[in-house]
Amino acid sequence: xxxxxxxELIEPSPTLAITARANELKAEGKDIVGxxxxxxxxxxxxxxxxxxxxxxxxxxxxxxxxxxxxxxKQAIITKFQRDNQLDFKPNQIIVGTGGKQVLYNFFLAVxxxxxxxxxxxxxxxxxxxxxxxxxxxxxxxxxxxxSGFKLSPHDIEKNVSAKTRVFILNSPSNPTGxxxxxxxxxxxxxxxxxxxxxxxxxxxxxxxxxYGTDVLNIATxxxxxxxxxxxxxxxxxxxxxxxxxxGYAGGPKEIIAAMDMIQGQSxxxxxxxxxxxAVAALNAEQQCVEDMRVVFEKRRDLAFNxxxxxxxxxxxxxxxxxxxxxxxxxxxxxxxxxxxxxRTGETDTGKIFSTGLLNEKLVAVVPGSAFGYENGxxxxxxxxxxxxxxGLGRVREFVDALW
Ligand code: PLP
Numbered sequence: 001x002x003x004x005x006x007x008e009l010i011e012p013s014p015t016l017a018i019t020a021r022a023n024e025l026k027a028e029g030k031d032i033v034g035x036x037x038x039x040x041x042x043x044x045x046x047x048x049x050x051x052x053x054x055x056x057x058x059x060x061x062x063x064x065x066x067x068x069x070x071x072x073k074q075a076i077i078t079k080f081q082r083d084n085q086l087d088f089k090p091n092q093i094i095v096g097t098g099g100k101q102v103l104y105n106f107f108l109a110v111x112x113x114x115x116x117x118x119x120x121x122x123x124x125x126x127x128x129x130x131x132x133x134x135x136x137x138x139x140x141x142x143x144x145x146x147s148g149f150k151l152s153p154h155d156i157e158k159n160v161s162a163k164t165r166v167f168i169l170n171s172p173s174n175p176t177g178x179x180x181x182x183x184x185x186x187x188x189x190x191x192x193x194x195x196x197x198x199x200x201x202x203x204x205x206x207x208x209x210x211y212g213t214d215v216l217n218i219a220t221x222x223x224x225x226x227x228x229x230x231x232x233x234x235x236x237x238x239x240x241x242x243x244x245x246x247g248y249a250g251g252p253k254e255i256i257a258a259m260d261m262i263q264g265q266s267x268x269x270x271x272x273x274x275x276x277x278a279v280a281a282l283n284a285e286q287q288c289v290e291d292m293r294v295v296f297e298k299r300r301d302l303a304f305n306x307x308x309x310x311x312x313x314x315x316x317x318x319x320x321x322x323x324x325x326x327x328x329x330x331x332x333x334x335x336x337x338x339x340x341x342x343r344t345g346e347t348d349t350g351k352i353f354s355t356g357l358l359n360e361k362l363v364a365v366v367p368g369s370a371f372g373y374e375n376g377x378x379x380x381x382x383x384x385x386x387x388x389x390x391g392l393g394r395v396r397e398f399v400d401a402l403w
Contacts, residue, residue, distance in 0.1 A: 009132040013125060014370035018354065022364035033391030035379035036364045038174060040240040040322070042295075044277075045288040048239060051280030055273040064269040067260040068095030068248070072275045075282040076248050083207070084217045086231065088250040094259050095278075097270045099205050099234035099247030100126060101263070106201055106230055106249065107134040107166075109258035115165040120151050121372035122325065124174045124203070128372070136165070140372055145314055145327040149176040150184065153191035160192070166199045167192060169218055172206040175371045175378040176325040177300075177318020182216035189222035199255075200229040205247075206321040208238035208289050211297045213319045227252055237321075238289050239281045244274040296322050296381070299388060303381040306392035310399045322382040325368070328353055329375040336402035348374045361394040 019036050026032045055061075067073075073093045080086040096102040103126070111117065113135040119127055121140040128138050141159045143149045160167060169188070172179040180188065192200060202218050219229040234247030249256065269275075300317075303324055307315045312331035315324060331337060332349060341347075344355040350367030354377050357363050368376030381388055 006133060010129040015125060015366050018358065018364055018366055021358060025358070025362065030362050032358075032362045032364060033387055033394065034364045035381070035383065035391055036366055037382065038323075038380055039242040040237060040292060040296075040382050041384065042240040042292055044240050044244070045281075047284055047288075048241065048277045048281045052244075052273045052277035055276035060272050060276060062272060064272050064275060066264040066269050067256070068093070068270065069272075069275050069279075072248075072279050072282075075279045076250065079282050080231070080250050084220050084231070086217065086220055086226075086250060089253070091253045092256050093248060093250050094256050094263070095246065095248045095270050095275065096259075096263055097245040097247070097267050098236065099203065099232050100130075101245075101267065102232050102234070102247045102249045102259070103127075103201070103203065104130050104133075105259035105262045106232070106255070107131055107136065108262050109255055110199055111136040111165060116161075116163055117166045117168065118160050118164050119168040120149075120155075120170075120173075122149060122173075122175050122368065122376070123168070123372055124170060125370050127168055127170075139164070142372070143178075145316060148316055149173065149178040149325070150180060151188065153187045156188060156191040157194075160195055160198065162195060162197065164195065164198055166201055168201055168203065170203040170205075171215070172210055172318070172320025174206065174321055175323050175366070175368075176316070177321040177323050178316075179210055179213055179215065179318065179320035182214055182221070185216045185218050185221045189218050189225055192218075193222060193224045198228065200225055202229060202231050204231060204233045205237050207233060209293055209296055209322060210320040211293075211300060211318075215320070230255055235278050235281055238292075240292065241277070241281065244271070244277060246270055246274050246278045299381045299383075299385060300324070302385055303379065303388050303392060306388065307379075307395065310396060311403055312399060322380055324379050324381065325371075325373075325376050326379075327376050331399070331402060334402035340402065350374055350377050353377055357395065357398055361398045363391045363394050363398075 022032050073090045111134040115136045117131045117136045118139045121142050219226045230251035232249045235241040314327040340356045346352045354365050354367040366378045
């Protein structure tokens with residue numbers, strides 16, 4: 001079958017491949033522990049569901065304005081003022097079908113063929129494919145375990161140039177959980193300010209899941225960057241609303257208008273009654289968000305402690321999101337490694353580890369190569385403490401057996 005050439009630019013998601021294999025094994029009756037999914041395991045809070053149900057019952061089931069209902073835009077404006085001290089007008093706000101669509105709209109709106117987009121690695125899988133579909137070229141800045149998977153201003157000076165069109169920032173980060181402190185954000189902003197034609201997109205989807213550090217938005221930190229920064233956020237992670245498909249952005253009105261036009265020729269408006277749920281989520285008391293954050297922090301500590309002190313693994317304690325990203329370069333020196341490589345038939349370190357772990361210990365994790373870092377793997381601790389204990393106990397057995 002002849003398909004479009006643009007498909008050659010993108011890859012099937014390795015996260016989905018691992019999930020599919022884990023599901024196959026589950027269907028065979030195997031006791032799989034899944035650390036693959038990037039979504040909170042909590043139910044959506046009741047008051048949010050009630051608002052959507054009420055909307056449905058009242059017949060709020062028709063098309064809405066493409067970029068979102070005025071009531072939701074107002075709730076987002078209030079959120080940006082409350083949490084980020086950012087002032088937007090309604091024509092600077094767009095609501096889309098998840099943060100993913102909002103990012104997609106953004107890159108289609110600003111990238112021409114061959115434009116350079118600079119992104120720190122490890123990165124969230126979809127940035128690369130979205131940028132490529134938009135015709136852009138990804139330039140990665142590889143961060144290291146030693147730097148806590150964070151960029152320095154020097155990294156920016158070395159990698160960003162006058163020809164860079166967009167810089168992507170994601171803090172707290174998927175997949176590492178690395179979270180920049182306010183001072184670090186100010187330092188990055190100062191470095192980025194030197195490139196007057198550069199656009200910044202900050203993906204704040206994990207903003208509410210930070211542990212022991214304040215999260216400062218780069219647009220809040222820098223008045224100079226503000227007119228050329230698009231702030232992307234969404235309801236999925238903070239309110240456990242992944243299936244509702246609601247994300248949003250605030251930014252310069254010309255870019256937002258362009259994103260609106262692109263969305264108008266693809267999905268049109270995000271689902272009408274989901275938007276009513278989002279209004280309730282953003283306007284109501286925010287205690288449910290904090291309650292979930294506290295549970296995540298406890299799980300982070302548990303998972304971190306269980307993974308620490310394993311020979312060959314270096315684990316960095318993240319300040320945000322719900323992922324751990326151990327570096328496993330040291331495991332390749334284990335006596336059992338060559339045989340594991342043979343048994344799995346894989347060649348890259350993270351894939352050898354994750355394939356072996358799934359086949360032999362029934363634990364699903366995502367190989368680091370999915371995020372542009374071969375010597376690692378990602379676990380999502382958005383699952384119960386009992387599952388974390390069981391799954392990471394198996395990881396310990398698996399690693400110990402290699403030595
Ligand atoms: N950005 C990052 C870093 C993510 O991890 C995700 C989801 O996994 C998204 C954006 C998109 O989330 P959604 O489309 O559900 O809003």
